[in-house]
Amino acid sequence: MSNFARMVQGRIRTLSRAPSLAGQAFILQVLLTLVLVSLAVAALALEARSHATGEARQRSLAVARTFAEGPGIAQAMAGDHPTALLQPRAEEVRRRTGVDSVVVFDRQGMRLTHPETALIGKRIVGPDEVVREELAGKTVARTFRASQGPSVISAVPVTTADGALAGGVSVGVRIDSVNGEVHRQLPLLLGAGGGALALATAGTALTSRRLRRQTHGLGPAEMTRMYAHHDAVLHSVREGVLIIDADGRLLLVNDEARRLLQLTPDIDGRRATALGLEPRLARLLAAGQPVTDEVHAAGNRLLAVNIRSTDRAGGPAGSVATLRDTTELRALSGRAEAASERLRLLYDAGVRIGSTLELSGTAEELVGVAIPRFADIATVELLEPVLRGEEPAAPHGVLHRTAVGGVPPGHPLFRSGEKAVPPPSSAQRQALESGQAVLCADLSDAAERPPGCEAEAGRLLDQGIHSLIAVPLRFRGVPLGVATFCRTRPSGPFDDEDLVIAGELAARTAVCVDNARRYTREHTMVTTLQRNLLPGALPDQDAVDVASHYLPARAGVGGDWFDVLPLPGARVALVVGDVAGQGLHAAATMGRLRTAVQNFSALDLPPDEVLALLDELVARLDLERETDPDSARITGATCLYAIYDPVSGRCSVARAGHPGPVLACPDGTVRTPEVPASPPLGLGGEPFEATDLPVPEGTRLVLYTNGLVASHDRDHDTGLDLLRRTLAAAPDRGPADTCQELFSTVLPARPSDDAALLVARTRLLAPENVAQWEVPADPAAVAPLRAACAQRIRDWGLDDAAYAAELVISELVTNALRYGAPPVRIRLLRDRSLICEVSDGSSTSPHLRRAELTDEGGRGLFLVSQLAWRWGTRYTAHGKVIWAEQTLS
Helix, strand or coil: CCHHHHHHHHHHHHHHHCCCHHHHHHHHHHHHHHHHHHHHHHHHHHHHHHHHHHHHHHHHHHHHHHHHCCCCHHHHHHCCCHHHHHHHHHHHHHHHHCCCEEEEEECCCEECCCCCHHHCCCECCCCHHHHHHHHCCCCEEEEEEECCEEEEEEEEEEECCCCCEEEEEEEEEEHHHHHHHHHHHHHHHHHHHHHHHHHHHHHHHHHHHHHHHHHCCCCHHHHHHHHHHHHHHHHCCCCEEEEEECCCEEEEECHHHHHHHCCCCCCCCCEHHHCCCCHHHHHHHHHCCCEEEEEEEECCEEEEEEEEECCCCCCCCEEEEEEEECHHHHHHHHHHHHHHHHHHHHHHHHHHCCCCCCHHHHHHHHHHHHCCCCCCEEEEEEEHHHHCCCCCCCCCCCEEEEEEECCCCCCCCCCCCCEECCCCCCHHHHHHHHCCCEEECCCCCHHHCCCCCHHHHHHHHHCCEEEEEEEEEEECCEEEEEEEEEEECCCCCCCHHHHHHHHHHHHHHHHHHHHHHHHHHHHHHHHHHHHHHCCCCCCCCCCEEEEEEEECECCECEEEEEEEEEECCCEEEEEEEEEEEECHHHHHHHHHHHHHHHHHHCCCCCHHHHHHHHHHHHHHHHHHHCCCCCCCCCCCCEEEEEEEECCCCEEEEEEECCCCCEEECCCCCEECCCCCCCCCCCCCCCCCCCEEEECCCCCEEEEECHHHCCECCECHHHHHHHHHHHHHHCCCCCHHHHHHHHHHHCCCCCCCCCEEEEEEEECCCCHHHEEEEEECCCHHHHHHHHHHHHHHHHHCCCHHHHHHHHHHHHHHHHHHHHHCCCCEEEEEEECCEEEEEEEECCCCCCCCCCCCCCCCCCCHHHHHHHHCCEEEEEEECCEEEEEEEEECC
């Protein structure tokens, strides 16, 4: 490939990537040349083809006419063997003339000769009209599909000496042979066209290259935009622009530069030093050295000059200078600086005020913004109902001074935290009642201060305060308090512009104060609700020594909860749960779940069955909420439920999406037992599974929520390791001390969620306080067993309860033998109450009913319910247990 061809090819690639004006012109010219060359080549090819077809028609007609008029043709056709005579002659003529076929046919159209002998004796073919003309003796020259394919066919009649029609001669030249001639000429045509296209493309590329250099590769839109910019720079820009070449001559000067420098119209092309400018400015423009905002005099004007080089991006050497008139700016600089300072003050107020939802913090933020940039002393007084989160109502009485700044502690006029009742004539009271800011520009001038406040003004003047603004804090038309700004000597007095700034500060503060007030109200309400929903005091029981601790999240109360539930048989249930989210919904949901767990625990079910009932309840509650798009779902809440039995020293645990318990044994070992994990409540699909754990006496069971060990910057496993180390460090620490230590050591520095902790140290019921007997399946054995139970109760020193216990045991054992199934057992437990338990192997539960006067039975359970403090049924894996408790005085 030649260098020129490579240049053209590279030019095409470049222009395809960047369609500049030159590139678009080049592409258009190439396409136009290509179309013209293609049309010329096509026209020549069509002309050659037409010429070849005409020549074929003339040749076939001449051969047909010559053969038909040849001597002996008509006699041979009339003879007995025309084909034998004519076929050799026809083939000889076909070979010599180069035609494709010479066919002789009689008056009936039957072929007498043909290059393909198989077609001799068959009827000629062709369009009906052409065949009729041939049989009618007419001379025909047509193009149509013959027996040898598409051909140019010429037919001439053969006549006898007397002029009668003997038949005809048809000569054909196939179209393929005609096209072959054209095809032989086609390379020459294409070569000529390609050469013309290459020459035209090369000429176009050279022209486009020159055009590209002159237009710098810009497209039409860019050229239009550049012209618009050029026109704007010359006539519309309010900043002087001068373009100077490397020799210091002016190339372009816009209208603003002519006005600022007072130049004449004929200065184009002159040197910068010959324009009659100030010498220093003229030398600067001629040198072309880069400068930024350098101020120079030009007549009675002060111009800020900026100069930059024009050859940094490969452009021609030179420089461009911009001139900006700063004369008026200097006059406005003082006021602009003051306005800028006010804007910065308002900006800082918007950023700093409202960063907290505490009322006192918001008031202190206003004081911090105002001092010392706006005032020397600032105070914020809020109405008392606002501090309680309530919306104040008229009349507005006591103000509470929430924040004070700019004075030392113990100032006689401004003491933080004190209550004040401003007199009706004071600026604060007038601002609060009218809702308008009050300006006292000069307190020493009676005309500048509100009437009747001479005494107040005197006290302020005695403290060096000479100017004051009192502005109300109002939001949605409701007064929340008042802010007071004071200035002392040597600061100047407040003016009307300061009054506007004070109003802006107060308006922004009022919005934040109202937000803090609403937050205080809602936080108080939710905190009170949660405090009432969580256990106020843990119930008395002897199974465990228990302590708890709860810490709300910084953002508000959450849904963590815990509970301790005494169960029959001296057992106790320990529960910890977590509801996702924070706020009122989480607290209310937590209360519903805690109530549900208390109700389910009254059924005395295993932990896994309690969680299954709780899971079904959560799913049902969420199903009810599907029709309300604004209600939050409960699904995702977690719970851990454990039952500890002080008689056996074992603990049964099940959990639903909640962290497992931690066991700190008396010997100092700390372990995290494997408790089968189940999905959170409400998801369903998997059964809950309980684990039975042996727990030595004195072991601390630690149940917690995720907020105790995890946060945004610490994962659960890291916090759990820290919890285990803390427990192992002090194995003899009690539950209450353990709670304090874990919250001070394990709790993250900035908790992201609320945290609940329940620590229970296990106890065992002494063996001498447990008695049990096997009951034979013989009603006669009831009396001796009853007597043995009564004697054991008396041995425990419970003579007052012996008689009632004897009757209860008699009824329960009799029912077990009559309606139950073996084995039947009796167990007595002495705890805070006397517990009588009778177990059997059946799962049928007795029901309390009212017997009729004529009934012989049905009064046993009624008697038990009257003698016992409480009674019930507990199902086990091997049957049931009917228990009854009697209180001990």
